[in-house]
Amino acid sequence: MASKSFTDYLLIDSQFDEQEKLVRQTTRDFVDAEVLPVIREAYRDAAFPTQLIPEMGRLGFFGANLEGYGCAGMSNVEYGLIMQEIERGDSGLRSFVSVQGALVMFPIWKFGSEEQKQQWLPRLQSGEAIGCFGLTEPDFGSNPAGMRTTAVRDGQHWVLNGEKTWITSGSLADVAIVWARTADGIRGFLVEKGTPGYTTSDIHGKMSMRASVTSSLAFADCRIPCCNMFPEIKGLKGPLACLSQARFGIGWGVLGAAMDCFETAREYTVTRKQFDDRPLASHQLVQEKLANMITEITKAQLLALHCGRLKDKGQLEPAHISMLKRNNVAIALDAARDARDLLGANGITEEYPVMRHLCNLETVKTYEGTDHIHTLVIGERVTGVPAYR
Known part of the structure; x- marks a missing residue:
């Protein structure tokens, strides 16, 4: 720690x-x-x-x-x-x-x-029950508006058909929050584990987020009662509001990975001896990397704290969260890469946490809005011109 x-x-x-x-x-x-x-x-x-x-x-x-x-x-x-x-x-x-x-x-x-x-x-x-969130589809990640999963009303039930993928905790979940296209727009549904027509399969072979369950969800004429639909919310503003909540947590979370990488590298370079029995930390190029790491981590800490205070006042906007997520994931990845470099060959071993953090952060950069999508959110905010297409 x-x-x-x-x-x-x-x-x-x-x-x-x-x-x-x-x-x-x-x-x-x-x-x-x-x-x-x-x-x-x-x-x-x-x-x-x-x-x-x-x-x-x-x-x-x-x-x-x-x-x-x-x-x-x-x-x-x-x-x-x-x-x-x-x-x-x-x-x-x-x-x-x-x-x-x-x-x-x-x-x-x-x-x-x-x-x-x-x-x-x-x-x-x-923790008695576990949940998952089904929005991303095999062909639609950054463009959720293109989703193909559908829900059709049939008496007192909705019938779901489609597929979701890259779903954290999918096969563990007792309930899935599933977003599907209806004749009335995109709506949210609670789909319980064991419902006929609802199946899950885990994604294997991941080199990142290995201590996390990632799954695909499939719906084949899956009938759920009408009472399992969210009663009022329509359109993408529902799932996007959820993603804003999660992205806020990501902006804070990656600080922990960055801090752990920094402290691991700092301690290693102070204790590791090289060239005339001097610690690695005595060399200028090593100190430059450590100075850059702690400077960027400190700036990211201030950004996270200010966003947290704004959120507690009800003043934090989705475009603010895009800056938080984009910036803090980027500095965390840079910190992990610099730490790996400072540890030399030891940096790729499981004895140290750096390579695990580095691999995980590559996923964090991509999910819940890629770096590029958040760049465009910020760009639209400062120009008033959307550039998503």
């Missing part, structure tokens, strides 16, 4: 209150005690550590910034600090927590009927 004295270069801790520091320390203690001892093997074996789910539920990590239904009701800054500390452990684990809270619990909490909320939110919060 990163030492505060080195990753808090600009005394940003002074901007956190005692409750925020307590949330961060509680999460950090959990990662130290429960995640770090198992994550190397989990990544190697491409196996998600499901044994961690009950404790994460008990600690309030799932839907931490939601109110009611057993949720912790934390601030968005506190939620961000949870994401940061969990991703110090592994991006795949943070992705699980992020999907559970921001992409499954949030839409039920925001768009669901009271019956849907009562049925699912307490169980999802405790």
